[in-house]
Each structure stands twice: as C-alpha cells, then as structure tokens.
Amino acid sequence: xxxxxxxxxxxxxxxxxxxxxxFNREHPTVWGSPDDGPFDTAALEAHEQRGFxxxxxxxxxxxxxxxxxxxxxxxxxxxxxxxxRVITEKAxxxxxxxxxxxxxxxSLAALGRDPRLLDRARQLLxxxxxxxxxxxxxxxxxxxxxxxxxxxFETWHAExxxxxxxxxxxxxxxxxxxxxxGGLMVMPGSHRTFVPSVGETPEDNHASSLKExxxxxxxxxxxxxxxxxxxxxxxxxxxxSALWFDSNIMHGSGNNxxxxxxxxxxxxxxxxxxxxxxxxxxPAARPQHxxxxxxxxxx
Amino acid sequence: xxxxxxxxxxxxxxxxxxxxxxFNREHPTVWGSPDDGPFDTAALEAHEQRGFxxxxxxxxxxxxxxxxxxxxxxxxxxxxxxxxRVITEKAxxxxxxxxxxxxxxxSLAALGRDPRLLDRARQLLxxxxxxxxxxxxxxxxxxxxxxxxxxxFETWHAExxxxxxxxxxxxxxxxxxxxxxGGLMVMPGSHRTFVPSVGETPEDNHASSLKExxxxxxxxxxxxxxxxxxxxxxxxxxxxSALWFDSNIMHGSGNNxxxxxxxxxxxxxxxxxxxxxxxxxxPAARPQHxxxxxxxxxx
Numbered sequence: 001x002x003x004x005x006x007x008x009x010x011x012x013x014x015x016x017x018x019x020x021x022x023f024n025r026e027h028p029t030v031w032g033s034p035d036d037g038p039f040d041t042a043a044l045e046a047h048e049q050r051g052f053x054x055x056x057x058x059x060x061x062x063x064x065x066x067x068x069x070x071x072x073x074x075x076x077x078x079x080x081x082x083x084x085r086v087i088t089e090k091a092x093x094x095x096x097x098x099x100x101x102x103x104x105x106x107s108l109a110a111l112g113r114d115p116r117l118l119d120r121a122r123q124l125l126x127x128x129x130x131x132x133x134x135x136x137x138x139x140x141x142x143x144x145x146x147x148x149x150x151x152x153f154e155t156w157h158a159e160x161x162x163x164x165x166x167x168x169x170x171x172x173x174x175x176x177x178x179x180x181x182g183g184l185m186v187m188p189g190s191h192r193t194f195v196p197s198v199g200e201t202p203e204d205n206h207a208s209s210l211k212e213x214x215x216x217x218x219x220x221x222x223x224x225x226x227x228x229x230x231x232x233x234x235x236x237x238x239x240x241s242a243l244w245f246d247s248n249i250m251h252g253s254g255n256n257x258x259x260x261x262x263x264x265x266x267x268x269x270x271x272x273x274x275x276x277x278x279x280x281x282x283p284a285a286r287p288q289h290x291x292x293x294x295x296x297x298x299x
Numbered sequence: 300x301x302x303x304x305x306x307x308x309x310x311x312x313x314x315x316x317x318x319x320x321x322f323n324r325e326h327p328t329v330w331g332s333p334d335d336g337p338f339d340t341a342a343l344e345a346h347e348q349r350g351f352x353x354x355x356x357x358x359x360x361x362x363x364x365x366x367x368x369x370x371x372x373x374x375x376x377x378x379x380x381x382x383x384r385v386i387t388e389k390a391x392x393x394x395x396x397x398x399x400x401x402x403x404x405x406s407l408a409a410l411g412r413d414p415r416l417l418d419r420a421r422q423l424l425x426x427x428x429x430x431x432x433x434x435x436x437x438x439x440x441x442x443x444x445x446x447x448x449x450x451x452f453e454t455w456h457a458e459x460x461x462x463x464x465x466x467x468x469x470x471x472x473x474x475x476x477x478x479x480x481g482g483l484m485v486m487p488g489s490h491r492t493f494v495p496s497v498g499e500t501p502e503d504n505h506a507s508s509l510k511e512x513x514x515x516x517x518x519x520x521x522x523x524x525x526x527x528x529x530x531x532x533x534x535x536x537x538x539x540s541a542l543w544f545d546s547n548i549m550h551g552s553g554n555n556x557x558x559x560x561x562x563x564x565x566x567x568x569x570x571x572x573x574x575x576x577x578x579x580x581x582p583a584a585r586p587q588h589x590x591x592x593x594x595x596x597x598x
Contacts, residue, residue, distance in 0.1 A: 141519075141523070142519055142522075146554070146556060148556060149556065178531070179478035179479065179533065180478065180484055180531060180533055180553065182553075185479055185557070220440075220441055220558065223441075223558055224440070224558035227557060227558045227559070228558070232477070232479060232557060234478065234479055252556055253556075254479065254481070254553050254554050254555070254556055255445070255553050255554045256553070257445060257447055257448065257551055257552075257553050258484070258526060258531060259519065259522050259523040259526045259527070260526070
C-alpha cells in the first residue's frame with residue numbers, strides 16, 4: 001500500500017488550547033503485504049486490528065546475555081556520565097534509560113539492521129525505514145516507577161514533526177516480563193484512535209517529560225472510555241520476547257515493588273516516506289538523540 | 300489440632316536493634332481437620348502449603364452490589380468525617396479505608412457471622428474465633444497507591460500483642476481484580492517463615508503506617524531471597540471472589556494507573572485461644588478499631 005503523506009497539512013492537531021474530540025485515523029497501521037516480509041496474512045491482519053504483536057523467542061538466550069552486558073556497560077560507562085543521552089531515575093538517580101544506542105554500541109547498531117527486525121519493520125511500514133529513536137531501559141526492582149498512559153505518536157508528531165503514524169516500535173525484553181513487575185500495558189485497538197491532548201508544549205519539555213510525562217497525556221475521562229472500549233493487555237513473556245507496537249497505541253506501565261528488575265531494548269522504525277519536518281506543536285525540535293533526523297534508509 | 304499458646308514467651312521477636320535471622324515458625328497454619336468444616340483434605344493441605352486459598356463466586360453478584368453500596372455509604376457518611384476509623388489517601392485525601400465495619404454496618408456484621416466465613420475461619424484455626432480487625436478498602440483508579448511487602452502478623456504481634464500466627468484473613472473482592480490494577484501479590488509458602496524486622500516502633504506508629512508502612516517491613520535482601528525462593532502469585536478474579544490468607548504470608552501490592560478501581564471487604568479472624576496480650580514490641584497497644592480486644596466468640 002502506498003499513501004502520500006503531505007507534511008504541510010497537520011492531520012493530527014494536538015496540544016490544543018481546549019479539549020478536542022478523539023477521532024479515527026485514516027492512515028493504515030500495516031502498509032505492506034504478506035509478500036513483503038516474514039509476517040503472514042493472519043499476522044498482518046491481527047497487527048492491523050490490535051496494533052501490536054508479541055513474538056516469543058525473538059532473540060536467543062545468548063543474545064539476551066550479550067545485550068544485557070551491553071546495557072550494563074552503557075549504564076556504568078564513566079565517559080557517559082552527564083551525557084544528555086543518559087536519563088536517570090527521578091528519585092534515586094539510577095540510570096534508567098540510555099538513548100541513541102546505535103551510535104554507542106556496535107552490537108546494538110547491528111541489531112537495528114538485523115533482518116529479524118528490519119524485514120518486519122519494512123513490511124509493516126511498506127517502505128524503506130530508518131531508526132527514529134533507540135534506547136535501552138532499565139527499571140530496577142523495588143523502586144521502579146512507571147509511565148502514565150500515552151501515545152508515542154502524539155509526542156513524536158507534536159514535538160518531533162513526525163507527519164503520520166507510519167512508525168513502529170520493537171521492544172525486546174532482556175528480563176522476564178511478569179504481569180506484576182511494571183511491564184507495558186497496551187489497549188488493543190486503541191492505535192486507530194487519535195487523542196488530541198490539551199495544553200501548549202513548554203520549552204525544553206523533553207528534559208522533564210522523559211522522567212515523568214505531564215504534557216501530551218489524555219484526560220482520565222478519555223482513558224476510562226478507551227479502557228472500557230478496548231480493554232487492557234499486558235506484554236508478558238520470557239527474556240528474548242519482542243513486542244512490536246504501533247506508534248499510536250495507548251500504553252502505560254505501573255510501578256514495580258517486586259525484586260525483579262525489568263530491562264529492554266527499544267527501537268523505533270519510521271518510514272523514510274514519513275521523515276520528520278518541523279514540530280507541529282512545540283517551540284523547537286527535540287535533540288537528535290531523541291528524534292533522529294538522519295533519514296538514510298537502513299541496509 | 301490443639302496447641303497451647305503461652306503468651307508470656309515472645310516466640311516471634313521483632314523490631315530488633317540489629318537485623319535478625321528469618322526462621323521457620325513452629326505453629327501450624329491449619330489447626331482444624333476436614334471434619335470441622337467446608338474445606339476438604341486436599342484444600343486444607345494446599346492451604347497449609349501455600350498459605351492462601353482463592354475461592355471464586357464466594358458471594359453472589361447481588362451481595363457484591365449490596366456491599367458495594369454499603370462501602371459507598373460508609374465512605375461518604377458525613378457523620379464519619381474525621382472519625383479515626385476512616386483513613387484517607389495520603390496524596391488526594393480520598394477515603395481509602397474504613398475500619399471496624401462490623402460496628403458501623405449491620406450487613407457487614409452479619410457477613411462476619413455468615414457460615415461461609417465463620418465455618419471456614421473456625422476450621423482453619425481449630426477453635427472458636429472472633430474478629431481481630433475488619434475494614435473495607437477502596438483503591439481508586441489512576442492514582443491508587445500500593446502497599447509495600449509485609450507480613451500482617453509481624454505488625455499484629457509487635458503492636459497488638461497477638462501471641463502466635465493463629466489468625467486468618469478473608470478478603471472479598473467487590474470489583475474485578477485484574478493482574479494490572481493493584482491487586483494483592485502474595486509469596487506462596489512464605490507464611491512458614493517469620494522475618495523479624497529492624498528498628499524500634501515509634502509512638503503512634505499506626506497513624507502513619509496505615510497510609511504508608513515504614514517500620515516492620517523486611518529488607519530488600521530478604522524480599523529478594525523470598526521472592527526467588529517462593530515466587531509471586533496474584534489474587535485475580537471476578538467481583539465476589541475471596542482470598543483466604545494466613546496472617547504471616549508475605550504480601551504487597553503495586554500502584555494502579557488503570558481506570559479500574561479496586562475495592563474489597565477485609566475481615567481478620569483470630570482464634571479465641573490466641574487472644575491479644577500486651578504489645579510485644581511497641582510502647583502502647585493500638586486502638587480498639589484496629590485491634591479488637593473484645594474476644595467474645597462469634598456465633
């Protein structure tokens with residue numbers, strides 16, 4: 001499927017002065033066909049309907065070990081202390097996220113080009129793709145805090161100038177995701193609904209929003225309506241599982257009082273036909289390490 | 300089974316000046332036999348091993364409605380505003396818990412004497428029983444905060460003078476417990492281990508501990524060891540389900556960012572042969588509405 005995305009028209013107005021109605025998006029979720037990659041017809045249909053797909057054993061146990069060691073190396077690298085790509089936990093100061101890992105790690109850069117990821121990303125998005133954002137996340141046991149409900153695309157559109165929801169995220173678990181240790185919750189089917197948020201984006205919003213998002217989140221009424229309509233699913237599974245999810249799916253996570261930490265690799269693929277333009281609803285574009293502006297197709 | 304409990308000897312020393320070793324308790328979990336009540340041999344054995352039992356459809360749908368209305372009535376009763384039995388959420392001020400409901404509600408008093416509860420409580424504890432503590436809990440959607448890992452018995456022993464873990468709690472869900480809306484997590488089998496806590500009990504500790512427990516909780520090392528040894532289960536199920544759990548089981552709950560609130564009735568039965576004495580590790584006994592000192596057997 002091909003659809004021309006005209007970046008000069010804002011099809012997803014958000015950060016509005018007054019609450020706006022949620023609406024059904026016109027852009028598809030799956031842009032490719034079964035001939036284009038590893039997902040078969042049923043898998044693509046399910047992904048279009050639900051907005052996410054969980055693949056068990058997506059990477060091997062030895063790869064889990066390798067990437068876990070890489071995460072540990074990055075989060076303790078003294079040369080990265082104070083680097084804006086390193087995000088710390090608000091309360092404890094522990095490293096929670098490292099961004100732009102394809103530039104900091106050869107093995108993670110290779111993973112972004114691995115056919116297991118690249119072929120699926122190209123198939124779902126129906127075009128060549130590039131990495132819009134990458135990161136590794138570490139949520140510690142006992143004091144891991146969660147993330148409130150949000151759509152990633154709402155932020156990428158408003159603050160990064162991503163024209164349409166033609167992007168897909170791949171989250172690879174490096175630890176077991178139990179139902180009770182702060183794993184991702186998604187509302188299946190919610191990706192078809194765009195929810196405009198209320199309030200102007202402050203300058204340098206990302207400096208605080210990466211720790212705790214306050215702008216760009218839906219109202220409690222909207223979340224209640226959507227949770228009642230769509231229900232809530234959880235991304236559970238062994239280390240090595242992958243969750244592929246649409247850029248506009250409503251998702252969030254609770255806190256983690258268990259001793260079981262949770263870490264993952266997170267890679268966002270965007271279609272090269274959906275390259276970033278100026279932010280649609282923010283005073284300035286976010287930095288390169290959060291919103292990549294090198295749109296060279298991955299090979 | 301009969302066992303003499305000598306209240307003059309402190310068999311469960313806690314609130315210690317230095318960390319003490321966890322130890323296996325000698326008191327049984329199940330004191331009665333299959334002939335004594337509704338639980339059959341297998342159910343009693345499972346309860347002894349795991350320390351908890353979940354019973355679906357424990358009360359009917361119309362009882363769920365009736366008790367939910369009663370909870371609503373109690374939490375909005377203007378004559379109870381400022382009553383020490385009414386506990387509010389730390390952040391929002393919303394009513395979170397109402398204690399001693401058997402004195403505030405005829406229907407809840409009747410529930411405490413209902414054969415479905417009373418026969419099981421008597422069977423598990425092998426004697427006549429009374430209500431040590433009762434409450435209704437309301438955890439709102441979006442901002443419900445959880446409770447850190449703890450053993451109830453540790454507190455009841457230290458602060459209420461309960462000699463032995465010969466008490467059992469019955470939690471009846473008035474809303475659906477999903478895996479993701481802050482329901483109870485338990486460590487199956489952990490009830491056999493007593494974990495002394497560290498630190499002297501401050502005066503009036505209960506005034507703050509009912510909102511957020513800081514004294515009487517195990518160390519992260521102990522929780523990690525126990526979670527690895529025992530694993531973690533969740534109390535999930537439809538409204539009307541009941542969880543029966545031993546007074547010493549390690550349990551906790553996460554927060555709730557979903558729109559789905561969670562409410563329940565909580566009744567603690569204690570053996571009349573295990574009546575309260577002076578607190579074992581606190582400057583003064585807690586108030587009557589938290590630790591009932593009327594040991595008259597329920598009929």
